Amino acid sequence: MLGLMQLSIGQVAERTGLSVHALRFYEKEGILAHQVHRGPGGRRVYTQQDVDWLRMCIMLRMSGMPVPEIRRYTELVRQGDGNELQRLDILKEHQERVRQQMVQLQDCMDLITHKVGIYQDYVNSIAAKAIGQ
Amino acid sequence: MLGLMQLSIGQVAERTGLSVHALRFYEKEGILAHQVHRGPGGRRVYTQQDVDWLRMCIMLRMSGMPVPEIRRYTELVRQGDGNELQRLDILKEHQERVRQQMVQLQDCMDLITHKVGIYQDYVNSIAAKAIGQ
DNA sequence: CTAGGAACTAGAGTCGTCTCTAGGTCAAGA
DNA sequence: TCTTGACCTAGAGACGACTCTAGTTCCTAG
Numbered sequence: 437m438l439g440l441m442q443l444s445i446g447q448v449a450e451r452t453g454l455s456v457h458a459l460r461f462y463e464k465e466g467i468l469a470h471q472v473h474r475g476p477g478g479r480r481v482y483t484q485q486d487v488d489w490l491r492m493c494i495m496l497r498m499s500g501m502p503v504p505e506i507r508r509y510t511e512l513v514r515q516g517d518g519n520e521l522q523r524l525d526i527l528k529e530h531q532e533r534v535r536q537q538m539v540q541l542q543d544c545m546d547l548i549t550h551k552v553g554i555y556q557d558y559v560n561s562i563a564a565k566a567i568g569q
Numbered sequence: 570m571l572g573l574m575q576l577s578i579g580q581v582a583e584r585t586g587l588s589v590h591a592l593r594f595y596e597k598e599g600i601l602a603h604q605v606h607r608g609p610g611g612r613r614v615y616t617q618q619d620v621d622w623l624r625m626c627i628m629l630r631m632s633g634m635p636v637p638e639i640r641r642y643t644e645l646v647r648q649g650d651g652n653e654l655q656r657l658d659i660l661k662e663h664q665e666r667v668r669q670q671m672v673q674l675q676d677c678m679d680l681i682t683h684k685v686g687i688y689q690d691y692v693n694s695i696a697a698k699a700i701g702q
Numbered sequence: 703c704t705a706g707g708a709a710c711t712a713g714a715g716t717c718g719t720c721t722c723t724a725g726g727t728c729a730a731g732a
Numbered sequence: 733t734c735t736t737g738a739c740c741t742a743g744a745g746a747c748g749a750c751t752c753t754a755g756t757t758c759c760t761a762g
Contacts, residue, residue, distance in 0.1 A: 443740080445740095446738065446739080455720085456738090458720065461719080476728085477727065477728055477740080478727085479728095479739055479740075485712085495680050495681075497677070498674075499681070502718075504718095508616035520688055520691055520692050524685065527688065531678070534674060534678050534681065538674050538678065541667060541670060545668070546669050547625070548629075548663060552664055555656055555657040555660065559654055565641055577709080589708090590750070590752070596749085610758055611710060613710090632748090635748075635749090637748095660715095
């Protein structure tokens, strides 16, 4: 059932949140797991699997994996069985980068929270004085 | 003592991790809390406070605050007392964005960890078979 | 006196990731 | 028939944040 669903580029844009432009761009960049089938008039026909794959790509992009590396990964998947170790390497490497990113972000968050606290206290004290008058 | 320390652009680059180019760029973009003093020959002379301020800017940038918004914040600080509420708004808004970013990143991390787990198991099972032979 | 190194300015170039434009096809509805 | 709307391609443009270049000044050491 699911496998038979046929989606236009517009529908895929809707359900992934990507723009139609971005979808064509991603295809040109070779980050679709397999060739998108074409319907009458040369129109792209996507399946649910394409959408699922795209959703994963979106996650990878969101977490900062560059397009060329997503392409490398995609190519491995396209090649089929036998290169799982290489895929695993890419994922592990990225995982480590994301981990570092999260640590960094937490540091930034700590600083910001600290500053917000200081300003909040100050602003509150000003407000209290104004009321007290 | 600290306040009297004089630093060249190169020294500041060293201790902030920014490039000399980036330092000049940041200055041109108006994200230094106060005018950088110039020494003989028109050379920039930085103080420890400048370095501290830059370090904060780096944190804000790292967490995704765009340069123009850092400039807005910087301008408020330059203006002096009386606009603390506006500064607080900027910081709170950014804090919220960072929070969302962290949630997103955690989602990505979960997915990646999930996939890494699957591939790891698979690779292990292949390795086990190879040894078993 | 010359060479090296660090600094200066203004402005051009780069990189990644889209985003948009121009010009066209095709099918369905008024 | 005419219009609308979704789609197509190839290629140009936008944007943010640097990064680099060219040409110069200045100081210090050999």
